[in-house]
């Protein structure tokens with residue numbers, strides 16, 4: 001390893017509650033599988049505080065970059081990212097040594113008075129900064145015979161849930177995994193079924209990243225890898241890349257395993273793109289043997305992207321406002 005094996009491994013992390021919790025869990029797991037000690041090193045960027053708001057609406061690029069710079073400088077040995085915040089192209093000098101078992105991939109509703117999405121009144125004000133959620137929430141509301149108003153919000157989890165407590169909004173939508181990780185799952189009033197709202201590619205999964213040259217560390221961190229999570233997330237991100245959509249595009253995707261009795265034998269990949277008003281969605285799925293390699297997982301994503309593009313997906317991704 002780059003670092004001496006009698007020295008603690010340095011895990012670079014942002015200081016947000018979500019990042020600290022994710023890094024803390026991975027640190028525990030790394031201690032357990034390697035027997036090494038792990039220390040958390042907080043990475044603060046210039047303007048971290050004021051940029052926090054920007055980052056929380058999905059423009060997390062600045063934080064991913066700060067962690068990656070710290071890795072490349074050798075200030076830390078490895079870092080943990082939310083996979084859904086990572087661009088689909090991987091920097092040459094860095095590798096994702098592990099994708100641990102995925103958390104709940106679903107989106108979650110935090111609504112006033114314990115309301116579920118179906119119970120929200122016509123015209124309810126629902127906060128989200130995500131075009132993917134906006135498109136699918138409007139569509140879901142339409143299938144229930146009502147309209148909602150989506151309100152663009154930003155800020156960390158506390159701020160966003162605060163809009164519901166203050167009465168400014170009827171509900172907000174957040175990733176269930178994030179709420180679970182920071183111990184706020186008790187505030188969820190409805191877990192949105194993936195049959196109604198497909199999550200962001202990689203949602204609920206983590207990436208444990210280190211230098212591509214650090215072979216011993218890659219092998220050690222690799223013990224945390226969950227091959228099914230990796231296959232699923234790789235297929236989802238391949239779909240996103242093949243649609244040539246960025247992190248702010250209204251694209252949802254989820255790969256899951258289909259079992260015949262106890263035997264897992266197929267992977268299903270579902271994808272959606274839509275207009276922000278939810279009036280038009282292209283939603284398709286494909287099923288194939290569980291990918292046994294990176295290339296096979298990539299191929300599954302490209303195959304579904306081709307089918308979605310043939311159904312007009314590209315034309316739905318351009319708009320930027322309702």
Ligand SMILES: NCc1[nH]cc(CCC(=O)O)c1CC(=O)O
Pocket residue numbers: 055056057058060082083084085173174175176177178179202203204205206
């Ligand atoms: N873009 C912010 C972000 N990045 C990862 C998560 C949650 C954890 C995850 O999806 O793994 C969140 C917050 C949210 O979408 O509610």
